[in-house]
Amino acid sequence: MSSTPRRKSDLSEASQESKRASEFTLDQVEIHLKTPHYPELDNIQSRTAYPGTVSYKFMLTDRLPNVPNLLIQLIKRIDSEVPPLVKLCYGQNKDSLTECDRILTTLIATKKDTELCDTIINSCRLSEVAHLIQLFFLRLENPPFVAPPLFCETVCGGGFFIHPRKIARKESLCSRVAKVTQECLAGLNIYQQATVSYFIQRCQRWCQAEVAYQLKQDYTISANNTYTEAIRFLSRMFADCFVGLPQAYVAARTMSGHCQPTLEMKREVFMTLVGAVGYHIWHGNSIDTLYIPGTQQPGTLSKIYSRPSSTETCLAKHSMHKVRSFNWI
Structure with a gap:
């Protein structure tokens, strides 16, 4: 008769121990996934008199x-x-x-x-x-990076992820977002290309250095989450000034029922440029554009360095004309 209560008590003690163990595991997971706090910066909007x-x-x-x-x-x-x-x-x-x-x-x-x-x-x-x-x-x-409709649609469609090691892989050169980015760059003038490549490279370095700094302060944090939040912080700071969107495209999305704020779309574009496009693209484009005479057109540069097919050259010329013709916001 006395054996039954003992079994019940043993079971209750075992369940309590397993509950405590699961709570401890959840606490450990929360500690591992914590990231530094970055301000929202939504209260201050940059405006210039000129x-x-x-x-x-x-x-x-x-x-x-x-x-x-x-x-x-x-x-x-x-x-x-x-x-x-x-x-x-x-x-x-x-x-x-x-x-x-x-x-x-x-x-x-x-x-x-x-x-x-x-x-x-x-x-x-x-x-x-x-x-x-x-x-x-x-x-x-003009803004350094003017995002044409095709790039905006690619960003809104998603399907890619941000990871601190991903941008270092050469396979990132063949990704869908990388190809669309290269087409966008072909539509910018030589000064915009050089400025975009230089600034995005620096942003990637700042985010990588931020991960190393935060891990040195606390090794239990998530490197991936810290990297993502660092990019998000930079997007809140610079996206509105750095990215331009086609006014006609924004109006068309609004009329079709997509009520995403323009500022939020700019931030997503900026995060894509920094976090999803490999630094091989920015580094290669910097070499092509930083020290090339500005009188040379991007289409000419493409022929010299990458020797594209006739179809790609036509696409680059079409994109260049399209970017220069629309009004951006």
Whole structure:
């Protein structure tokens, strides 16, 4: 008679132990998947008093490279102080944005005096340098990356994932999003191509460095989640200024019932460029465009370096005409 209660008690104790073990396992999983906190940055929208007033050619202090020297100076300042990436938003507010717009006007006016520009940039906080990059993109005559409808549809369709090791694989050159990206680049002028490739390369390096920094601080975090959140943070900071969308495409999506906000679509495009397109594409395109005379057209460059078929050349010319003809937002 006494054996039955013992069995029941043994079973209850075993169930409690298994429950505690499962709770411990869930806690361990939560610890493993935790990621650093990055601010949302939705309360501050970058606006400049002089949008679209500066040409790419005007900002080149020398004949080459084809990336504005002022942008290179700003990015080098960020290179010297990140990680962590959260430094880019410390102290950001509307007043600092207005002040940075004035500083940018001075930097553009004195762009040929490299030492003076360096002195001004080094006197700014890192968050102000990030503001200056945002405002500089807004001052340019066209956004660095103008996403045609085909690229937008590819991004909205999804089907690809972001992983810190994925962009290093050469197989990424053959992916669907990589091919569409290369077609988009063929439709941009040589200065836009060089600027896009240079900036996206730097963003990828910042995110990789962020993962290494956070793992050094806490080895239990998820590298993949940290990498994704770092890209998302940069998209919240730069996507609205860096990416342009076809106005007709956005209007058509709205009329067909797709009510995705324009800002959210820009962020998805930016995350795709940084997280889903391999750095082999950006590195190769940088070699092709950074030190090539700007008078040469992208179609000519493609013939020199990649020797495309006649069909691909026609597609590149068509894409180039299409990108230049529509109004972007």
